[in-house]
Amino acid sequence: MKFSNRVGSMQASPVRKLVPFATAAKKDGVKVYHLNIGQPDIKTPEGFMKAVRDFDESVLEYADSVGSDELVNAMIEYYKGYDINYESGEILITNGGSEALLFAMMTLCNPGENILVPEPFYTNYNGFATSVDVQIRPITTKAEEGFHLPSKEKVLASLDENTRAILISNPGNPTGAIYTIEEMQMLAEVAIEKDLWIISDEVYREFVYDGLKYTSFGNLENVADRVIIVDSVSKRYSACGARIGSLASKNKEFIAQVLKLCQGRLCVPTLEMIGAAELYKTPKSYLEEVNKEYCKRRDTLYEEIMKIPGVVCEKPTGAFYMVVKLPVENAEDFVIFMLKEFRHNGATTMATPAENFYATPGLGRDEVRLAYILNCDDLKASAECLRLGLEAYKAAGNK
Numbered sequence: 001m002k003f004s005n006r007v008g009s010m011q012a013s014p015v016r017k018l019v020p021f022a023t024a025a026k027k028d029g030v031k032v033y034h035l036n037i038g039q040p041d042i043k044t045p046e047g048f049m050k051a052v053r054d055f056d057e058s059v060l061e062y063a064d065s066v067g068s069d070e071l072v073n074a075m076i077e078y079y080k081g082y083d084i085n086y087e088s089g090e091i092l093i094t095n096g097g098s099e100a101l102l103f104a105m106m107t108l109c110n111p112g113e114n115i116l117v118p119e120p121f122y123t124n125y126n127g128f129a130t131s132v133d134v135q136i137r138p139i140t141t142k143a144e145e146g147f148h149l150p151s152k153e154k155v156l157a158s159l160d161e162n163t164r165a166i167l168i169s170n171p172g173n174p175t176g177a178i179y180t181i182e183e184m185q186m187l188a189e190v191a192i193e194k195d196l197w198i199i200s201d202e203v204y205r206e207f208v209y210d211g212l213k214y215t216s217f218g219n220l221e222n223v224a225d226r227v228i229i230v231d232s233v234s235k236r237y238s239a240c241g242a243r244i245g246s247l248a249s250k251n252k253e254f255i256a257q258v259l260k261l262c263q264g265r266l267c268v269p270t271l272e273m274i275g276a277a278e279l280y281k282t283p284k285s286y287l288e289e290v291n292k293e294y295c296k297r298r299d300t301l302y303e304e305i306m307k308i309p310g311v312v313c314e315k316p317t318g319a320f321y322m323v324v325k326l327p328v329e330n331a332e333d334f335v336i337f338m339l340k341e342f343r344h345n346g347a348t349t350m351a352t353p354a355e356n357f358y359a360t361p362g363l364g365r366d367e368v369r370l371a372y373i374l375n376c377d378d379l380k381a382s383a384e385c386l387r388l389g390l391e392a393y394k395a396a397g398n399k
Contacts, residue, residue, distance in 0.1 A: 006130070006131060006133060007131075009130055010127055010130045010131060011123075011126065011127060011130070011356055013123065013124065013127065016037075018036070018332075018335060018336065018339065018350070018352075018353075021336055021339035021340055022034070022036075022339055022350050024339075024340075025339050025340070025348060029346065030343060030346060030347060030348055031346055031347035031348075032339070032347070032348055032349070032350050033347060033348070033349045033350065033374065033378055033381060033382035033385060034350050034371075034373075034374070035349060035350060035351050035352075035370040035371050035372070035373075035374070035382055036335075036350045036351055036352040036369075036371065037352070037371060037373075038173070038235060038240075038320065038321065038371045038373060039240055039371075039373060040235065040238040040240070040320070040373045041238075041373060041374060041375065042238040042290055042293065043238065044237060044238045044239050045237055045238075045278070045279055045282045045286060047275075047278035047279060047281060047282060048237070048239060048242065048275035048276065048278055048279050049275070050278070051274050051275045051277070051278040052271050052274060052275045055271060055274060060270060060271070061270065062266060062267050062270070063267040063268060063269075063270045063273060064267065065259065065262040065263045065265075065266065065267055066092055066093065066259065066262065067091070067092060067093025067246070067267075067268060067273060068093070068270070068273040068274070068277065069088075070273075070274070070277040071093055071244075071273045071274075071276055071277040071280070072088060072091050072093065073088075074276075074277045074278075074280035074281060075091055075231075075246060075248075075280055076088070076091065077280070078280045079218070079248070081284070082205070082216055082218070082219070083219060084216060084218035084219060084229075086218075086248050086250070089252055089255065090248060090249060090250055090252065090255060091246055091247070091248045091255075092246060092247045092248075092255060092258055092259065092262055093244065093245075093246050093268050093273060094244075094245040094246055094247060094262070094268065095243050095244075095245065095265070095268055095269075096232060096234065096243040096244065096245040097201065097203050097230050097231065097232035097234065097245035097246075098124065098128070098245065099245060099265075100230045100231070100232075100245045100246060100247045101124075101125065101128050101167075101199070101201065101230055102128045102131070102132070103247065103258050103261045103262070104165075104199050104228055104230065104247060104258070105128055105129055105132055105134050106132050106261060107254065107257050107258050107261070108164050108165050108197050108199075109132070109134045109164045109165070111132070111133035111134070112133060112134075112135070112162065113134060113135070113162045113163070113164050114134060114135040114136065114137045114159075114160070114162050114163050114164070115129060115134060115135075115136060115137065115163070115164060115165045115166070115167050115199070116137050116138075116139060116155070116158055116159050116163055116165070116166045116167070116196075117136050117137070117138060117139065117166075117167045117168070117359070118138070118139045118140075118141050118147075118149060118168060118172075119138040119139065119140055119141065119357065119358045119359055119360060119363070120141075120147075120174055120175060120323060120354060120357035120358050120363075120364060120367075120369075121136075121138075121167075121169065121173075121174075121357060121358075121359075122169055122173045122174070122201070122357070123356045123357050125167060126356070126359065135162075136359045137158055137159065137160070137163060137359070138158070138358065138359035138360050139154070139155055139158045140358075140360055140363070141175070141177070143312060143313070143314045143323060143325065144314070146177060146314055146317075147172060147175035147176075147177040147314070147323075148177060148179070148180070148183060149179065149183045149186065149187070152186050152189065152190060155186070155187070155190055156190060156194075159190075159194060159196075163194070163196060164196065164197060165196055165197035165198065165199055166187055166190065166191060166196055166197070166198050166199070167199040167201065168187070168198075168199070168200055168201065169201040169203075169204075169319075170184075170200060170201070170202060170204075170216075170217075170318075171204040171205070171207055171208060171214075171317070171318025171319040172204075172318065172319060173201075173204065173319050173321055174321045174322075174323050174352075174354065174357050174369040175316065175319075175321070175322075175323055176298075176316020176317060176318050176319045176320075176321050176322055176323075177316070177317065177318065178208055178212050178214060178317045178318040181213075181215050184215060184217060184220060185220070188217075188220055188222060188223045191223055191226055192222070192223065192226075196226070197226050197227075197228060197254075198217055198223060198226055198227045198228065199228045199230060200216070200217035200218075200227060200228065200229050200230065201230045202216055202217075202218075202229055202230065202231055203230065203231055203232040203234065203235055203236065203245075204235055204236075204318060204319040204320070205231075205236070206236055206287045206290065206291060207235070207290075207291060207294055207318050207319050207320055208291075208317070208318045209291070209294075209295045209298065209316075209317050209318060210295075210317055212317055212318070214318075216229070217229065218248070224250045224251075225250060225251045226251065227249060227250070227251075228247060228248070228249045228251075228254065229246075229247070229248040229249065230245065230246075230247060231245060231246045231247075231248065232244065232245040232246070233245075233276050233279050233280075235319075235320075236279075236287070237279040237282060237286075238290075239275075239276070239279060242272045242275060242276055242279075243268075243269070243272060244268065244272050244273065244276040294320050294372065296376060297320070297372040297373070297374070297375075297376060297379060298315070298316060298320070298322070298372050300372070300376040300379045300380060301322070301370065301372040301379045301382075301383060302315050302316075302322065304379065304380055304383030304384070305322070305324055305370070305383055305386070307383075307387065308383070308386060308387045308390060309327070310326070310327030310390075311324055311325060311326060311327065312324070312325035313325065320371055320372050320373055321369055321370065321371050321372070322369070322370050322372070323354055323357075323367055323368075323369055324351075324367060324368050324369075324370055325366055325367050326366055326367065326368060326390065327366075327390065327394075328366055328390070328393065328398070328399065329365070329366060329399045330365060330366070330399075331351075331353045331354060331355070331364075331365065331366055331367055331368050332353035332355065333398065334368075334389075334390070334393055334398070335350065335351050335352075335353055335368065337389070337392075337393050337396075337398065338350065338351075338385070338386075338389045338393075341392075341396075342385070342388075342389040342392050342393070344384065344385050344388050344389070345381075347381065347385060348385055348389065349382040349383075349385040349386050349389065351368035351369065351370055351386070352368060352369045352370075352371075353367075353368055354367035354368055354369050355367070357369065
């Protein structure tokens with residue numbers, strides 16, 4: 001039996017493909033500190049659960065393909081808090097941010113065309129693109145430069161006649177970088193000059209630290225007609241399992257085209273939208289407290305990681321990830337070693353190899369992404385496991 005070239009060329013998720021090793025370790029009674037996936041342990045606001053519990057209809061019907069009016073209106077009010085003025089007909093509810101990204105790529109690009117993305121990037125960008133025969137063209141950013149963008153000249157040199165869009169994550173996953181207004185304006189200039197779309201993945205909007213100012217691409221009026229904002233409740237409200245995302249754009253022709261795809265998959269789950277509408281009514285104090293907690297966790301993990309000899313890591317300023325260069329040749333081999341062979345006080349740590357967060361061959365091979373989504377005590381213990389695990393890895397003759 002044969003399978004398509006499309007699915008054959010797709011990579012397995014580096015975030016999830018090593019899960020069987022962790023599962024096996026846990027079956028043996030090992031405690032695994034999961035720094036490999038962005039699954040927060042912050043409590044989901046009660047409004048979501050209450051709204052779902054209070055649902056009392058005799059039939060669970062299809063929802064509108066656009067999304068429920070209540071959720072769309074709640075999001076319109078939410079965006080006003082960031083001086084972004086959307087109206088009905090400019091927001092589509094999707095099955096998570098993942099579907100939003102996939103639908104944007106399908107709408108903007110023909111097979112063989114490409115999207116410009118700063119690397120390292122959220123690895124599923126590559127998976128989504130490959131699934132619809134779209135290529136990712138990387139703009140390489142460096143840890144020693146805080147993963148900020150290179151010059152406009154280098155950005156222009158990275159695109160070609162088949163480039164249709166620029167895709168950024170701001171704040172960045174996996175880097176935690178926050179782009180400055182000057183960087184955003186530079187990308188806006190490139191988009192205007194080369195007639196490109198801008199897809200702005202802003203699911204970590206609330207996670208900005210150290211007093212930095214955050215600006216959304218939705219605030220840049222000169223590119224309003226070519227900006228597409230991808231959003232999600234997953235990280236913001238610790239509601240990853242709800243699978244509620246969205247696409248927003250002032251370009252109503254884009255929205256009309258994407259709506260065809262939304263109609264094809266019928267609708268987003270009704271109950272999840274009912275719960276998500278309440279999430280967007282959550283007081284800002286919740287988000288402020290969550291921000292403080294993640295800032296504390298970032299500081300805790302960074303301080304412990306920097307005690308490990310030979311590591312290189314820039315302190316992130318947003319999201320809840322950090323990229324760490326390890327003193328090893330192959331980070332994936334090390335991660336597997338940690339799960340299969342290393343134990344400290346009956347525990348080990350799981351990281352995500354970072355090579356597949358890059359499109360340029362060879363980059364990231366000695367790096368991991370760590371998600372600081374655990375409490376501070378567990379973060380300290382997980383970093384200790386990493387330090388001792390590296391010692392054991394080297395002592396076993398590994399490079």
